[in-house]
Structures are given as structure tokens and as C-alpha cells.
Amino acid sequence: MTFAPPTLVTLGHPEEVCGRCGGPNLWSWHAPSPLWNAVMRRADGTDEWQIVCPQCFAELAAAKGVIDAMTVWCLRPDSGVIVDLPSTDADGRRWDPERCLWRDAYEVPTIFEGTVG
Numbered sequence: 031m032t033f034a035p036p037t038l039v040t041l042g043h044p045e046e047v048c049g050r051c052g053g054p055n056l057w058s059w060h061a062p063s064p065l066w067n068a069v070m071r072r073a074d075g076t077d078e079w080q081i082v083c084p085q086c087f088a089e090l091a092a093a094k095g096v097i098d099a100m101t102v103w104c105l106r107p108d109s110g111v112i113v114d115l116p117s118t119d120a121d122g123r124r125w126d127p128e129r130c131l132w133r134d135a136y137e138v139p140t141i142f143e144g145t146v147g
């Protein structure tokens with residue numbers, strides 16, 4: 031019996047390369063479907079690129095007029111964070127997961143309108 035050395039197998043994922051720029055893609059990201067459609071979908075219902083990297087997605091969103099010049103993107107995982115993330119920082123600011131931004135300690139909290147009782 032002869033022993034054959036193992037062959038190297040390249041495990042690639044089809045979404046590892048951006049279809050637009052050809053660069054590496056963070057293949058496990060997604061955008062909310064309505065946003066994706068507004069950015070990527072053509073009038074005929076097809077997408078020009080099936081896979082794009084986050085940078086290309088942001089550029090296309092701007093070029094297509096889906097976002098304004100002041101848009102700040104928030105990259106956050108849906109799941110899979112395996113370390114405890116602090117909800118306050120050294121300056122006393124608190125993390126606001128809804129806005130995906132730190133709130134200053136002196137910032138007035140949101141006041142809900144409506145009747146009480």
C-alpha cells in the first residue's frame with residue numbers, strides 16, 4: 031500500500047470577491063433587503079452585480095442618490111459576537127444600539143410624546 035500525500039484544497043467562497051471592483055469581499059455581510067434593492071436593483075428587476083463589497087455598496091448608494099452626503103455607515107454583526115462589549119466608555123458616554131452611536135453623558139434622553147395614564 032502506498033501513501034499519497036494530501037493535496038492542498040483551496041476552500042473558496044463565491045462571495046469572497048467583489049463583482050464590481052474585483053477586490054476582496056467581506057462575504058458574510060448583508061444589507062437590509064429594501065436598502066439592497068434600492069441600491070442594486072435595475073428597472074428590469076435584475077441586479078447588475080450579485081456580489082459587491084461594502085465599499086462598493088456604499089459608493090453605489092451614493093452614486094444612485096439613495097443616501098445623502100452626510101450618511102455614516104454602521105457596520106455591526108447580526109450575531110456571533112463572543113466577547114462582552116462595554117455599554118459605556120471612559121468618558122461616560124453610553125452606547126445607543128438604536129442609533130449605533132455613543133450618546134454623550136449630558137445628552138438629553140429622548141422624550142416620548144403621548145399621554146400618560
Ligand SMILES: [Zn+2]
Binds near residue numbers: 050051082083085087
Ligand atoms: Zn468592491
